[in-house]
Amino acid sequence: MSGIKLRVWGDYACFTRPEMKVERVSYDVMTPSAARGILEAIYWKPSIRWVVDRIHVMRPVRFDNVRRNEVDAKVPVGSVKTAMKGGDKPLQLFIEDSRQQRAAMVLRDVEYVIEAHFEYTSDEDRNDGKHLDMFNRRAAKGQCFHRPYLGCREFAAFFEPIEGDVPVSPLADDPARDLGWMLYDIDYARDMAPVFFRPALEGGVVEVAKALAREGVAS
Amino acid sequence: MILQALNGYYERLLADSSSAIPEFGFSVESVAHCVILAKNGDVVGVHDLRERDGNRVVLKKVVVPKPPKERSGTKAPAYFLWDKSKYVIGCDVDPKGNRQFHTFAFDDFAKRQFGLLEGVEDMGAKAFSEFAKKRKLGDIPSWANDDVMSGRFMVFQLDGEPGFLHEREGLRRIWLQHLEKEAPEDVGQCLITGLSGQAIAYTHPQIKNVQGANTAGAALVSFNATAFESYNKGKGNLNAPVSERAAFAYTTALNHLLAPESPRKLRVGDTTVVFWTEARGEAERFFNFAMGGRHAEDDSLARRLEGYLSAVTKGKYPEELGDSRTPFYVLGLSPNAARLSVRFWHVGTVGDMAAHLGEHYRALALQRRFDSDPEHPSPWHLLKELAPQRDSKNMSPLLFGQFVRSVVQGLAYPQTLLSAAIGRIRADKEVNYLRAAVIKAFLVRNRKQEIPMTLDTTNTDIGYRLGRLFAIVERIQEEAVPGANATVKDRFFASAAATPARTFPIIVKNAQHGLAKIRKDKPGWAINLDKAIQEIVGGIDAATGFPASMPSDKQSMFILGYYQQRQDFYTKKEKNTED
Numbered sequence: 091m092s093g094i095k096l097r098v099w100g101d102y103a104c105f106t107r108p109e110m111k112v113e114r115v116s117y118d119v120m121t122p123s124a125a126r127g128i129l130e131a132i133y134w135k136p137s138i139r140w141v142v143d144r145i146h147v148m149r150p151v152r153f154d155n156v157r158r159n160e161v162d163a164k165v166p167v168g169s170v171k172t173a174m175k176g177g178d179k180p181l182q183l184f185i186e187d188s189r190q191q192r193a194a195m196v197l198r199d200v201e202y203v204i205e206a207h208f209e210y211t212s213d214e215d216r217n218d219g220k221h222l223d224m225f226n227r228r229a230a231k232g233q234c235f236h237r238p239y240l241g242c243r244e245f246a247a248f249f250e251p252i253e254g255d256v257p258v259s260p261l262a263d264d265p266a267r268d269l270g271w272m273l274y275d276i277d278y279a280r281d282m283a284p285v286f287f288r289p290a291l292e293g294g295v296v297e298v299a300k301a302l303a304r305e306g307v308a309s
Numbered sequence: 310m311i312l313q314a315l316n317g318y319y320e321r322l323l324a325d326s327s328s329a330i331p332e333f334g335f336s337v338e339s340v341a342h343c344v345i346l347a348k349n350g351d352v353v354g355v356h357d358l359r360e361r362d363g364n365r366v367v368l369k370k371v372v373v374p375k376p377p378k379e380r381s382g383t384k385a386p387a388y389f390l391w392d393k394s395k396y397v398i399g400c401d402v403d404p405k406g407n408r409q410f411h412t413f414a415f416d417d418f419a420k421r422q423f424g425l426l427e428g429v430e431d432m433g434a435k436a437f438s439e440f441a442k443k444r445k446l447g448d449i450p451s452w453a454n455d456d457v458m459s460g461r462f463m464v465f466q467l468d469g470e471p472g473f474l475h476e477r478e479g480l481r482r483i484w485l486q487h488l489e490k491e492a493p494e495d496v497g498q499c500l501i502t503g504l505s506g507q508a509i510a511y512t513h514p515q516i517k518n519v520q521g522a523n524t525a526g527a528a529l530v531s532f533n534a535t536a537f538e539s540y541n542k543g544k545g546n547l548n549a550p551v552s553e554r555a556a557f558a559y560t561t562a563l564n565h566l567l568a569p570e571s572p573r574k575l576r577v578g579d580t581t582v583v584f585w586t587e588a589r590g591e592a593e594r595f596f597n598f599a600m601g602g603r604h605a606e607d608d609s610l611a612r613r614l615e616g617y618l619s620a621v622t623k624g625k626y627p628e629e630l631g632d633s634r635t636p637f638y639v640l641g642l643s644p645n646a647a648r649l650s651v652r653f654w655h656v657g658t659v660g661d662m663a664a665h666l667g668e669h670y671r672a673l674a675l676q677r678r679f680d681s682d683p684e685h686p687s688p689w690h691l692l693k694e695l696a697p698q699r700d701s702k703n704m705s706p707l708l709f710g711q712f713v714r715s716v717v718q719g720l721a722y723p724q725t726l727l728s729a730a731i732g733r734i735r736a737d738k739e740v741n742y743l744r745a746a747v748i749k750a751f752l753v754r755n756r757k758q759e760i761p762m763t764l765d766t767t768n769t770d771i772g773y774r775l776g777r778l779f780a781i782v783e784r785i786q787e788e789a790v791p792g793a794n795a796t797v798k799d800r801f802f803a804s805a806a807a808t809p810a811r812t813f814p815i816i817v818k819n820a821q822h823g824l825a826k827i828r829k830d831k832p833g834w835a836i837n838l839d840k841a842i843q844e845i846v847g848g849i850d851a852a853t854g855f856p857a858s859m860p861s862d863k864q865s866m867f868i869l870g871y872y873q874q875r876q877d878f879y880t881k882k883e884k885n886t887e888d
Contacts, residue, residue: 155711161536
């Protein structure tokens with residue numbers, strides 16, 4: 091299956107660790123599911139499924155702290171339904187009543203190259219050239235279904251396709267670095283269970299497939 | 310990585326027999342009394358386990374069986390083989406001296422003990438069951454005075470047998486079997502160990518002793534509002550699956566690091582920093598010292614640590630710190646209501662840590678104004694100097710995290726450091742050693758400037774030159790008009806630094822008047838000052854003259870030039886008096 095290469099970058103990124111998602115702490119590098127989200131924002135159809143092969147880290151890992159005002163509540167589904175039926179209760183959430191200040195440890199000045207391929211989810215619409223062309227054309231023109239982002243919706247991602255070889259990462263000469271257990275993706279088929287894997291940053295590259303194979307975690 | 314590193318630290322402590330770290334299902338608690346039981350369950354006596362250290366009363370730390378879940382609420386369950394009088398006797402005494410009876414607690418104590426001890430062939434188990442059976446609610450036994458019932462914990466001991474009752478091997482086994490049966494039902498992959506099919510903890514033990522957090526403890530991992538839930542996982546920690554054992558391990562390790570007397574903890578602003586390493590050596594103590602932690606009472610130790618600091622500032626690595634390749638972890642936590650947030654997290658080696666500290670203190674090095682000024686000012690000292698009114702309450706919590714991170718990791722200082730320093734100086738017009746040192750460190754590290762510790766007359770930077778000029782002008786005024794109400798510094802410092810072209814022509818002209826006055830009394834000194842002005846003004850490009858405005862970098866050079874020129878006056882004066 092032929093793959094795609096996409097360069098993404100931005101000023102901030104937060105690939106939140108699930109255990110620290112209230113007072114957010116980011117993983118050191120982009121997670122495969124965050125990369126998948128970016129690809130899906132640019133091009134996706136029900137007949138294909140993106141699989142991330144490799145993530146190249148193109149800038150040193152740098153952290154920064156920010157504090158933001160958020161809310162502590164969600165609008166209940168029930169209230170939305172009532173409002174849709176024309177109920178007399180207004181649908182509302184007041185920031186003054188449910189303000190929560192949350193600190194976050196986020197990444198600064200990030201740049202990654204995502205290498206990925208797609209697989210088919212069914213027998214329909216199997217046309218490698220078409221899907222590949224559509225992705226590359228859309229990426230080159232800067233088209234997206236929704237704005238791709240780096241882990242958090244407010245950290246927009248800039249993107250461009252890469253033709254030819256991926257440039258060598260400036261971290262290529264650094265010693266290998268264990269990234270610990272990292273969220274691979276959510277297994278939606280099994281009651282939305284989180285799946286973790288153990289990647290390493292070797293030569294500035296996270297070999298996703300290799301890490302999955304090593305730990306025996308199948309997606 | 311944070312929780313994994315803490316888990317690893319716990320495993321290491323557990324393997325090390327010299328450390329008193331409890332194993333899974335146990336906890337270190339402060340206990341006041343020990344009740345001695347006869348074999349038939351009668352109470353023989355009560356031992357007071359407290360020690361008096363001067364005026365302080367120290368409770369005894371005892372490892373007791375404690376479920377991994379925190380107990381809370383009115384229906385909190387009793388503990389196994391130890392508890393408060395509220396549970397053991399069913400009665401406690403409030404601070405006013407009133408006795409209160411607790412039916413639920415009394416019954417639950419019996420329920421717990423009988424449930425676990427039934428049919429157990431152990432002398433201790435039998436004695437304890439008898440003891441529990443003999444109690445009557447509302448009946449206060451003669452051994453229970455008000456002190457015993459004041460809400461502190463008590464443990465039990467079998468008369469004539471060594472060790473506490475809960476330390477008996479048979480009873481320990483029962484407790485561990487019970488824990489296995491009690492394991493939570495939710496199963497999944499643990500994100501700390503990576504193991505699948507683990508019993509996932511619904512709540513994690515609380516983290517205590519973080520400055521500013523609830524005294525009862527705060528949570529590092531928690532989902533305490535609906536906005537934090539995802540994927541239908543509810544408010545429990547199923548959002549972030551951690552096995553019960555790993556949850557116990559990381560919290561125990563963190564609480565161990567945060568313990569009140571821990572040498573691996575320091576407070577900087579609102580952030581509590583813990584750090585640990587695997588090295589045998591003085592690396593942890595040294596870091597504590599270099600970052601301005603509590604100073605050792607032991608003088609020789611303090612001198613030794615000061616020696617290491619001087620060594621690393623010179624770029625040397627003291628062997629006493631242990632193997633330089635040993636991993637070194639730094640975790641900064643700050644409270645946010647009932648939660649803890651991670652301010653920074655750093656994994657490095659002891660060698661890197663020493664090198665980065667050395668670089669930091671080298672960048673800071675500046676001629677001191679007074680001998681009482683600290684040679685190695687700690688981050689806390691520096692940032693307090695940048696807070697309005699020098700009140701630690703006004704210190705920026707964000708800046709703190711960023712600053713400490715840049716020191717520990719050897720990165721550029723945060724940009725806000727410079728603006729905070731310049732802003733403070735502009736507001737209260739005070740240029741002292743600590744502020745000048747911060748500015749110097751910033752210029753050296755972030756702008757790659759080479760700035761010596763003392764006055765550099767060859768520096769041609771316009772900001773630096775104007776700063777020196779301003780110091781001379783101020784000096785002239787001090788000599789010509791001693792005790793002036795509003796000095797040139799009070800009136801013009803901020804505008805001279807920001808817009809020299811508007812300010813300098815006026816103040817230099819005024820200085821000429823002052824100079825004329827000095828010339829009458831001390832002609833030689835007047836010539837010296839005049840020469841100094843000529844030399845500085847001569848170095849300013851005539852075509853451009855005084856710049857109309859100066860950006861913050863030039864302003865910081867201005868402040869440094871001002872500080873160093875002023876220092877230079879003091880040094881010269883000392884020489885004069887010696888002559």
